[in-house]
Amino acid sequence: MHLQIENLTRRFESLRGDVDALSGVSFSARQNEFVCIVGPSGCGKTTLLRLIAGLIQPSAGSITFVGWESVPRCAMVFQDAGLFAWLNILDNVALGLEARGVPLAERSRRATELLVRMGLGDFASHFPHELSGGMRQRAAIARALVTRPDILLMDEPFRALDAQTRLVLQDELLKLWNERPLLVLFVTHDIEEAILLGSRVLVLSGRPGRIVSEIEVPLEQPRDLTGRSHPELEALRWRIWKLLEPEVRQQGEKGIPGL
């Protein structure tokens, strides 16, 4: 079973001229694989996830789920959590289940279970603004996982967090994934984060986004943050940066603001 992306292109039309966000992106990802996607800002990383999630339609190319009996369930963790300010954490997390018509008792049980697992057991009845950024992002991950997705789409989920909180959440994400593997597509602009989390890193070019390179990460499984002290890490990081550097510089010269 794998996800097959072929020649994916997405063009945004506007009065000030059309913009190609993605152009001819092809790659595949196996079931239960952790794939990270890095690229300069504005390169269409978010667009790629939104296409896979079905939130927008491709201008050309295809997304196929090969070998799945039914269309696999995608769950997206949005930038800046995207919790509803007016729902408490439990209701936020249970949102996907509620939409699917899961009865109150069951969805509360499942959401609570996951909240406890994410260390938010005491915050079920709190509102998002009463939580720290890290806790909100945990809740957003719980909201995605409670629907038991086959594919987890993460759009720079740790972008807004401070360095320490980010480390903790990276570690927790790896633990969750080790316990119950699923296909994760993790978008980030942080090269080190991509290497530490992913078993493979896709490097995207500047706009329009194309895949410049696919890099297998040689860190051992099961993964945890001790990968940080791996002797090859620095070399790998440098290699990816060298791939990205011309793209980032070019983007800067074109003067295109990040999307």
Added chain:
Amino acid sequence: MIGRRLKNAPWLIPALFWLGALLVWEAGAQAGLVSPVFFPAPSAILRALAQMIASGRMLVNLGFTLYRLALGLALGGSLGLLLGLLMGWSRLARTIAGPAVAAIHPMPKLALLPLALILFGIGEESKVVLIALTAFFPVLVNSMTGVLQIDHQTWEVAQHYGVKGWLLWRRVLWPGALPLVLTGLQLALNSALMVTVAVELVTAQQGLGTVIWLAWQTLRTEEMYATLVVIALLGLASNSILNSIARRLMPWQRKNEQI
């Protein structure tokens, strides 16, 4: 010492100030420095108020005013709410109703009184219709804006997790628009109170506006002032009731702005 006492009782200074102002007024009226016909002493106003309450006249007239105000608010507010949410939600509804709203909204509703009298007669209906029309527009415009300002990511999260139909109204549209709906209601309340009293001044046989007009015509100005005091208290009370409703309806808001 004084500083700390003031911090514990922030109302002390304004209370002393206004008490002082009343005393100056009282003294001025007693000494004949201001005309007791146009500016009767506060004590005379208070006496008049007590008499009007004791005779039941104040209560009956207050009842009429309250009845019209409440009925007009309920009718105009609920219709404005429904149409406003609909216009926020549907571009089509916005396109169709937008021009009519833009044309009638800024019109001073009192100018429509003769038309209302023609259409609905000189009974209660014409008064309530005019008050309802006054309440209708602020609630409509604010409810519509309330829906329109719900951010893009919230809609995307809802779409992604399959929230649609009635659940979308309950979980996104309604709570997302609620802060502005309540702002609209508050604006509606204040203009409706104004129009209620104004309509009573002109056409009614009962109500606080009628009492004011009668008092003025018979030069019983202390009764006029007493009624104005009651109207001011009515405005204060209804606004504070609305604020406490807002606090109860929106527990996720850290604090509600007081208007």
